[in-house]
Amino acid sequence: MSGTRLILLGAPGVGKGTQAKRLEEFFHLAHISTGDMLRDALREGTPLGLEAKSFMENGELVPDDVIINLVKERLQKEDCKEGFILDGFPRTVMQAEKLDELLEGMTQVIDAVVSIQVSNDEIVERLSKRLVCNACGYVVMPGDGLELGDGCNKCSGEIIRRKDDEPDSIRRRLEVYEEKTSSLIRYYEGRGLLQVVDGVGSMDDIFQRTVETLGLSLEPV
Numbered sequence: 657m658s659g660t661r662l663i664l665l666g667a668p669g670v671g672k673g674t675q676a677k678r679l680e681e682f683f684h685l686a687h688i689s690t691g692d693m694l695r696d697a698l699r700e701g702t703p704l705g706l707e708a709k710s711f712m713e714n715g716e717l718v719p720d721d722v723i724i725n726l727v728k729e730r731l732q733k734e735d736c737k738e739g740f741i742l743d744g745f746p747r748t749v750m751q752a753e754k755l756d757e758l759l760e761g762m763t764q765v766i767d768a769v770v771s772i773q774v775s776n777d778e779i780v781e782r783l784s785k786r787l788v789c790n791a792c793g794y795v796v797m798p799g800d801g802l803e804l805g806d807g808c809n810k811c812s813g814e815i816i817r818r819k820d821d822e823p824d825s826i827r828r829r830l831e832v833y834e835e836k837t838s839s840l841i842r843y844y845e846g847r848g849l850l851q852v853v854d855g856v857g858s859m860d861d862i863f864q865r866t867v868e869t870l871g872l873s874l875e876p877v
């Protein structure tokens with residue numbers, strides 16, 4: 657499936673990252689997660705990381721111009737030529753408009769926008785339990801048997817709770833989603849690109865639903 661350009665929309669904790677990774681692996685699309693890029697910058701202590709730190713820890717959005725430049729650079733990379741999945745971007749109407757402009761300049765378009773939907777109660781439940789590796793960002797799955805403070809199975813990192821998965825920050829992130837990001841559902845609906853996927857169920861079920869909604873095939877070609 658080459659040349660496919662997707663956006664995954666949804667509040668924090670709906671499983672965008674997990675589904676994006678699956679789509680990346682299965683369909684060989686570049687996975688562009690602005691959250692992961694910012695966390696890498698934070699770990700490496702780059703100027704971008706330092707600028708983003710307090711916004712991220714407090715559950716606020718990093719300023720649009722910073723994010724737009726980050727995505728602009730990323731979209732120029734070779735691996736995006738065959739298609740990509742945007743995960744966590746755009747998050748404001750301004751970012752969506754800039755993305756349209758950027759793609760127009762590259763004679764590209766977005767093919768579909770998938771909005772993964774989960775109730776706020778379920779999101780709070782999921783995020784308050786979520787554990788990740790502080791080095792590689794791996795998200796701990798139920799069968800992994802890993803607990804807070806354990807070593808990561810994939811690298812030499814430590815299993816931690818993200819600062820923005822603390823209760824106050826989760827609440828703020830959900831408010832920010834309502835205030836700034838949820839209007840993108842109408843934005844993309846108006847362009848005839850929006851597909852809605854129920855995000856409750858196993859990761860496999862949700863992947864299956866996403867693939868079917870997009871009209872893709874899991875059969876080898």
Ligand code: AMP
Nearest residue numbers: 690691711712716717718723744745747
């Ligand atoms: P995520 O992993 O996508 O939930 O992102 C974690 C944090 O990174 C967010 O709470 C924001 O502080 C920041 N962030 C990620 N993507 C964006 C974006 N597109 N615009 C602004 N801030 C972002």
